Amino acid sequence: MARVFIDGEAGTTGLQIRERLAGRSDIDLVRIDSAHRKDPEARRAAFAEADVAILCLPDAAAREAAAFAADLPVRIIDASSAHRVAEGWAYGFAELTADARARIAAAQRVSNPGCYATGAIALLAPLVAAGLIAPEEDLTINAVSGYSGGGKELIAEFKTGEAPDFFVYALGQSHKHLPEIVAHARLTGRPVFAPSVGRFAQGMVVQVPLHLHGRTVAGLTDALRAHYDAASFVRVRGAGDYAGRVVPTALNGSNFIDLSVHGDDARGGVLVAVLDNLGKGASGAAVQNLNLMIGADEGLGL
Template identity: 75%
Template sequence: MAKVFIDGEAGTTGLQIRERLETRADIELVRVHPARRKDPAARRAAFAEADVAILCLPDAPAREAVELAEGLPVRIIDASTAHRVAPGWVYGFPELAPGLSRRIAGADRVSNPGCYSTGAIALITPLVAAGLVAADEALSINAVSGYTGGGKELIAEFEDGRAPDFFVYALGQGHKHLPEIMTHAGLTARPVFAPSVGRFAQGMVVQVPLHLGGRRISDFHDALAAHYDGSRFVRVVAAESYGGRVVPTALNDTNRLDLSVHGSDEAAAAVLVAVLDNLGKGASGAAVQNLNLMIGADEGAGL
């Protein structure tokens, strides 16, 4: 039985991870009394007791947590942005590259991917690797997420009626997922990123529009299909299966990620599309998948 400590289990991601783990017979959750959840001594004792700790914290507290666990044999999965491009950390997207599942399974430090990043990187990385998209190509990424991705304050705004039904944000091109996307997609040119939030709790669509420039729709589809062939959670689906409408909530409460290529050769334009649950494959589901690999459990346990 693996002992797991969720540091920050009161947040949205932490709660969902706990729900996925607390009924499993192969896992024992290490808990800190709610009154002591910010007590460094109590948290260090929990780190010391656990085999794996999952950090569900903002970036600065996540870095502090790693320091707090220094010298202990606990393995760490960090769900924050803090270590996604840090040396010594394995990027926790098992399907992204050959052998990455094995690296995650043997790692002491794993960084959980971001939700927007998961969709963007899943689409772009195989195409860069196949030579269909240049590392310095001028790309744009558009996305919409459910409001739970914005944390407690944004959730409260939507649930008490203060937030608008839809808004676009981070247009100054300083979104914290951009370095992660560039690093793990193998890009040398910074994409233009326009994220947005809608009045639905969870779910996400990420879009990458492209001028074909001599490429074909089938080139993109075939490269993605070959890359993810045999994947348990990532599927490449036909554009026609959507019936002309892509719904961001379609994969809610799953760990699935669906990729598709839309557009036409005649129009010389394509839109690459990823659909996922921002709290599933984009957060808690991915963390549990990584945990399963690290403790030698079935990769889909709890998912």
């Protein structure tokens, strides 16, 4: 039985991870009384007791927690963006490369991918590796997410009706997911990123428009299918599966991410990823990585 401590289990991601692990006979959850969840001694005792700790914390707090536990044998999964391009941390996208599962399974420190980044990297990395997208190509990424990805304050704004039905944000090109997109998609140029939020709790669509310049919709689709042929939770769909409408909430409650290529060879195309920002984009990926690290079935609880 693996002992697992969720540091920050009261947040949205932490709660969903706890729900996914509840009732599993192979997991013993290490808990801290809510009155002591910020007590350094209580937290250190929990880290020391656990085999794996999952950090569901803001970036600064996640860095502090990782340093706090550095001298302990506990293995760590960080669900924040604090360590996604840091040395010594395995990137927790299990389907990304042929050796990703093995690296995650053996790692002492694993960084969970970001939700927008999961969609963008899933689309771009295989096509860069196949030579169908140049690392220096000028790219744009457009995306919409459910409001749960914005944390407690944004969730409260939507629930009280203060937030608009839809808004675009982070247009200054400093979104925290951009560095990991560049690093893990193996880009040398920095994409222009325009994320947005809609009035729905969870779900996500990530889009990468492309001038095809000799590439074809079928060729791009085939390259994605070849890359993810043995993937557990990444599916490559045909444009015809969507009947002209791609719905961001279609995979809510699952750990799947669906990829597709749309468009016309003479006019241009759009790479599209659909996922649950709280599933494959957060808690689902964390549980998948935990399963790999403790030697459980990769899809257990998912």
